[in-house]
Every structure is written in structure tokens, then in C-alpha cells.
Amino acid sequence: xxxxxxxxxxxxxxxxxxxxxxxxxxxxxxxxxxxxxxxxxxxxxxxxxxxxxxxxxxxxxxxxxxxxxxxxxxxxxxxxxxxxxxxxxxxxxxxxxxxxxxxxxxxxxxxxxxxxxxxxxxxxxxxxxxxxxxxxxxxxxxxxxxxxxxxxxxxxxxxxxxxxxxxxxxxxxxxxxxxxxxxxxxxxxxxxxxxxxxxxxxxxxxxxxxxxxxxxxxxxxx
Amino acid sequence: xxxxxxxxxxxxxxxxxxxxxxxxxxxxxxxxxxxxxxxxxxxxxxxxxxxxxxxxxxxxxxxxxxxxxxxxxxxxxxxxxxxxxxxxxxxxxxxxxxxxxxxxxxxxxxxxxxxxxxxxxxxxxxxxxxxxxxxxxxxxxxxxxxxxxxxxxxxxxxxxxxxxxxxxxxxxxxxxxxxxxxxxxxxxxxxxxxxxxxxxxxxxxxxxxxxxxxxxxxxxxxxxxxxxxxxxxxxxxxxxxxxxxxxxxxxxxxxxxxxxxxxxxxxxxxxxxxxxxxxxxxxxxxxxxxxxxxxxxxxxxxxxxxxxxx
Numbered sequence: 291x292x293x294x295x296x297x298x299x300x301x302x303x304x305x306x307x308x309x310x311x312x313x314x315x316x317x318x319x320x321x322x323x324x325x326x327x328x329x330x331x332x333x334x335x336x337x338x339x340x341x342x343x344x345x346x347x348x349x350x351x352x353x354x355x356x357x358x359x360x361x362x363x364x365x366x367x368x369x370x371x372x373x374x375x376x377x378x379x380x381x382x383x384x385x386x387x388x389x390x391x392x393x394x395x396x397x398x399x400x401x402x403x404x405x406x407x408x409x410x411x412x413x414x415x416x417x418x419x420x421x422x423x424x425x426x427x428x429x430x431x432x433x434x435x436x437x438x439x440x441x442x443x444x445x446x447x448x449x450x451x452x453x454x455x456x457x458x459x460x461x462x463x464x465x466x467x468x469x470x471x472x473x474x475x476x477x478x479x480x481x482x483x484x485x486x487x488x489x490x491x492x493x494x495x496x497x498x499x500x501x502x503x504x505x506x507x508x509x510x511x512x
Numbered sequence: 513x514x515x516x517x518x519x520x521x522x523x524x525x526x527x528x529x530x531x532x533x534x535x536x537x538x539x540x541x542x543x544x545x546x547x548x549x550x551x552x553x554x555x556x557x558x559x560x561x562x563x564x565x566x567x568x569x570x571x572x573x574x575x576x577x578x579x580x581x582x583x584x585x586x587x588x589x590x591x592x593x594x595x596x597x598x599x600x601x602x603x604x605x606x607x608x609x610x611x612x613x614x615x616x617x618x619x620x621x622x623x624x625x626x627x628x629x630x631x632x633x634x635x636x637x638x639x640x641x642x643x644x645x646x647x648x649x650x651x652x653x654x655x656x657x658x659x660x661x662x663x664x665x666x667x668x669x670x671x672x673x674x675x676x677x678x679x680x681x682x683x684x685x686x687x688x689x690x691x692x693x694x695x696x697x698x699x700x701x702x703x704x705x706x707x708x709x710x711x712x713x714x715x716x717x718x719x720x721x722x723x724x725x726x727x728x729x730x731x732x733x734x735x736x737x738x739x740x741x742x743x744x745x746x747x748x749x750x751x752x753x754x755x756x757x758x759x760x761x762x763x764x765x766x767x768x769x770x771x772x773x774x775x776x777x778x779x780x781x782x783x784x785x786x787x788x789x790x791x792x793x794x795x796x797x798x799x800x801x802x803x804x805x806x807x808x809x810x811x812x813x814x815x816x817x818x819x820x821x822x
Contacts, residue, residue, distance in 0.1 A: 336573060337580075364573045368566055375565075377527060440560035441567065452564070459525055459558055460565050485518055488525075491557045499556075 314338070317386030324374045327461045336367045339390055346391060351398050362401065366394045375460060439502060443494040451487035458484055517547075521554050668782075672775040675804055679735045679764055680705070697723060701732070709736040727752075727759030738768060747772045763789060767800070 315323070315334065323331040340363055347359045354362075370390060373379035382389055444452060454472060457463040465477050465484075474480040523529050524537055541548040666674070686694075686702040694702060696718045703712035716724065716733045723729050734749035750769040753759045766785045773782035786801045 332569075333576065336576065360577065364570055367573065368569045371569065372562065372566070376562075436556075437563055440556065440563050443557075444560045444564040455557075455561055456565065458522075460561050462526065485522065488522060488554070488557055489518070491560065492553045495556050495560060496553055 317382040317384075317389065320386060321374050321379060321382065324371065325377070325380075325462075327463065332367065332371055335370070335386070335390075336363075339387055342387070343391060343394055347394060347398060350395070351402065354398065354402055358401070359398075362394055362397045365397045366390050369393050369397070375462070377462075436499070436502075439498045440495060443491055443498055446494055447487065447491060451483070451490070454480070454484055455487050455491065459488075521551055524551070525554060525558050668774040668777040668779065671804065672771050675774075675800070676738070676768075676771050678704075678707075678709075678739045679732070679761075679768070684732070696720070697729075700729075704732055704736055707739075709739040712736045713740070727756055728761060731759055731761040731765055734765070735768065738772070743772050743775060 315331070320331055320335055343363050343366070344356075344359055347354070347362065348356070351359070367390070370379075370393060447455070450472065454468060457468045457471060458465075463471070465480055468474070468484075469477055469480050472480075474483075520529065520533065520537055524534065529537065537551075541551055684701055684705055686698060686705050696715065700712055700715035700719060703709070703715050713733060713736050716729070716736075719729065730749050731753055734746045734753070737743075737746035737749065747769060750765045750772070753765040754762055754769065759765065766789050770782045770785035770789070773779070773785065786804060789801045
């Protein structure tokens with residue numbers, strides 16, 4: 291991911307303030323910055339809570355190896371980011387740390403189901419399981435089977451098309467913002483490029499899906 | 513698909529449709545399966561982009577972990593280097609200090625009177641008390657000590673004062689013999705050991721004739737005579753011991769006789785004796801001789817040339 295172009299979409303003064311000074315941000319401030327596409331804030335969240343999370347997780351899940359704990363932290367921060375970028379999470383009703391640790395708890399429980407039987411059901415566990423973040427994390431990934439296919443289609447796109455689509459549909463940038471980031475002088479031209487790129491991606495996914503479908507049927511016949 | 517439909521789908525995906533626009537689009541989806549399939553495919557483009565972002569974020573965090581790990585490693589390496597450097601500096605500083613102290617000591621020790629005052633020209637020496645000496649010798653010693661290092665030429669008296677110590681070894685130590693009644697021999701030795709040289713000489717006369725002609729005992733008497741400044745008589749006794757070559761103190765006798773020659777300013781005979789001692793395989797005596805000869809280096813060179821010609 292090109293962090294620089296995402297980061298550069300935010301105002302310099304804000305970026306300087308966050309990056310240069312290691313200030314502690316309130317959870318809702320983090321959401322605001324992140325919703326505006328400042329990925330440096332996500333890095334700040336990642337670094338700031340990481341040691342405490344790994345320490346807590348290693349005590350809570352002593353049999354899980356450190357690499358798995360680290361992977362779970364990746365999943366936690368990404369899940370938080372996805373909630374914000376998809377506008378499902380707009381404000382926090384608890385501390386950001388609690389929110390993140392609750393996601394982590396559920397990620398680890400999910401990945402290491404055997405642990406559930408071993409864990410003592412103390413009050414903290416109950417609280418974490420019943421936190422308000424629970425609904426955000428219940429859905430299983432419905433696209434798990436088609437993950438490779440979908441990623442293949444995106445990877446086949448030209449770099450600039452990919453960048454523009456990310457800015458438009460993932461980072462939620464307006465056409466004007468995107469035109470400044472990618473140096474497009476005409477908004478109409480940019481709009482046409484977005485439409486073409488999206489159509490191309492859709493067609494690529496469609497082709498891949500059909501290929502998979504036919505391949506599966508053929509395999510069934512054979 | 514019309515351009516307007518495409519645009520509304522894009523805005524739908526971007527979450528930019530108003531409630532009314534959204535309701536119209538969803539009604540159309542419910543009524544038209546083809547349109548619904550088209551929108552579902554477009555939704556998959558969004559899913560694919562999210563998956564891509566997730567993958568990129570994972571990579572980004574992994575890189576970040578690695579970079580942070582490297583940064584920590586560099587910090588640790590830096591810290592270790594700093595500790596090593598600090599230890600090295602302390603080590604160098606201590607070495608410099610000790611070198612300085614050593615140099616200071618060496619400079620002091622270059623006046624070998626200090627070395628020799630601590631040494632007893634004997635083998636197996638256990639005790640090195642500062643012995644009472646005659647007033648004359650002490651004066652010479654003080655003169656030698658105060659002499660500037662640059663002046664390397666010492667008088668015989670000075671060399672004597674710097675090197676003479678009455679002989680002692682553990683075999684003479686009266687405390688080893690217990691507290692029983694002292695024999696005349698023990699009395700003689702005890703007086704000598706305690707530094708009562710006049711009394712020791714008097715006690716020698718009370719020994720049996722057999723003991724009085726024993727070279728080992730006359731060696732002790734000769735030392736007592738030297739201590740009280742009776743050089744002539746001491747000289748005769750040492751010469752006799754060396755000549756008969758029966759005593760276990762022959763080498764020591766040569767040393768003391770050499771010192772008597774030095775005191776009498778008879779450097780040539782002294783150096784000859786010291787040279788003989790130097791050839792003896794007794795490190796203790798040889799070291800003392802070397803140390804003494806260092807102070808008469810010019811004469812030694814002359815002496816050596818002379819000696820070798822002979």
C-alpha cells in the first residue's frame with residue numbers, strides 16, 4: 291500500500307502534529323483522523339497499544355506463540371480500520387484500548403477455539419465478550435472462498451487505476467481530492483477513468499468467477 | 513447498462529446516495545434480476561478492494577515490525593558499543609593511572625637504595641627489619657638517597673650504605689628453637705638476630721673452640737663485625753671463609769667482602785668479586801649483584817674489558 295499518497299491527502303499541519311509529537315489521542319479523535327484518510331494515525335494506534343496488547347494477550351493466552359499474538363494484533367488494527375473506513379464505527383462508547391483489546395480477545399478466541407475451554411471465566415472475560423464491539427465482529431468473512439480470485443482481479447489492474455479506486459471507494463475521497471492527489475486536471479476525465487477502472491475490475495471478477503464455476507463443473511463432469 | 517445507472521451504482525458503492533436514491537436503486541434490484549446481478553458484481557469489486565487494502569495493511573505492519581525490530585537491534589548494538597567503549601576508556605584510564613603510579617614508583621626506585629634497603633643479600637630471607645646501623649652508614653645512606661638520579665657516580669661509601677644489611681635467614685631465627693634454656697650458641701645467634709652485635713661478638717668468645725672455627729659461625733661473626741664497623745677483622749674472616757670454601761655461605765661471604773672493598777674504595781677487587789658472584793647460578797644473589805653493578809656501569813665496562821683480556 292502506498293501510505294504516502296494516502297497520508298499526503300491529509301493536511302500537512304495535522305500530519306505534522308500527529309507524527310512529530312507523540313501525543314496520546316482520544317479514541318474518537320483517532321476515528322476522525324482515520325475517517326479523513328490519515329493513515330499515520332493508524333500507525334500511531336498500532337505502535338502505541340502494541341506493547342500493552344502483546345503483554346496482555348501473552349498472559350491471557352499463554353500457550354499461543356508470540357508470532358500468532360503479533361498476527362492477531364495486525365488483525366485487530368485492521369479490523370478497527372475497516373470499521374472506521376466503512377463508516378460502521380463513527381464514535382466509541384468505551385476507551386479505544388478496551389475496544390482494541392476486545393477485538394483482540396475475540397480474534398484469539400476464534401483462532402484458538404480450544405483455548406475457550408481452558409480459559410477461566412472471570413469477570414474481565416465476561417466484560418470483554420459482552421462489549422459493544424461484539425456486533426462488529428460477529429460476521430464471518432463471506433468471501434473467504436473467493437479471496438484469491440478477488441485479489442487476483444485487483445492485482446491485474448494498472449497501478450494508477452488501483453490507486454484511484456482505493457481512494458474513491460475505500461478511503462472515501464471526493465473526485466476533487468482524488469484529482470489533487472493523482473494530478474488530474476479534469477474532473478470529468480477522472481470520473482471516466484474511475485468508471486472504466488471499476489467496470490474493468492467488475493469484468494475481471496466476473497470472468498474469474500465464470501472460469502472458476504466452469505472449471506468446477508468440468509472437474510465434476512471429469 | 514446506461515451511463516446514469518453506472519453512475520448511480522458507483523455512488524451507491526461510495527455510500528453517496530441519498531435515502532430516496534438508495535430506495536429507488538434497491539427497488540430496481542428487487543424487480544430486475546439482471547440489474548441485481550450487475551450490482552452484486554459491482555459490490556464484489558468493493559470487496560476485492562477491501563481485501564487488497566487488508567493485505568497491504570498486513571504487509572505494512574509486518575514491515576513496520578521488522579523495521580522497529582531493526583531499530584531496537586541498532587539501539588541494543590549502540591548501547592553495547594557504548595558500554596564497550598566506556599569499559600575500554602575506563603581500562604585505558606586505569607592503565608594510564610597505574611602507569612603513572614608505576615612510573616612514579618620506578619622513578620623513586622631508580623634510587624636503588626630503596627630497593628636494597630628492603631632486600632637482604634641472602635637466600636630464603638624471611639625477615640627484613642630495619643636494622644640498627646652505625647651512625648656513619650646511616651649518614652651515607654641518607655646522602656645516597658638524596659642524591660639526584662642524574663648523578664650516577666656513587667662513592668664506595670654510598671654504595672656500601674645502599675647495599676649493606678646484616679645477613680639473616682630462617683636458619684638463624686632463634687624463635688624457631690623454642691623457649692628452653694639457651695645454649696652459648698643460641699645466645700650468640702639471638703644477640704645477632706636481635707641486632708645486639710657487640711653482645712653477639714662477646715658471646716662468640718664463649719663458644720666452644722670447635723664452633724669458633726666453624727666457617728658458618730665465623731660468617732655470622734664477620735657480619736656482626738661489619739655491623740659495628742670493624743671492617744678489617746670482618747674482611748679477614750670473609751677472606752678466610754672464601755679461601756677454605758667449606759662454608760655454605762661462601763657466595764654470601766664474597767658479597768660482603770665485595771661491599772667491604774667498595775667501602776674502602778677498592779672498586780677493582782669489589783667488581784672482580786661481584787663478577788664472580790654474577791656467574792653463580794643463584795638468582796637471588798645475582799640480582800643483587802646486577803643491581804649493584806648497574807650503579808657502577810662505567811667501571812664495569814672498563815672492568816669487563818680488563819677482565820676479559822686477562
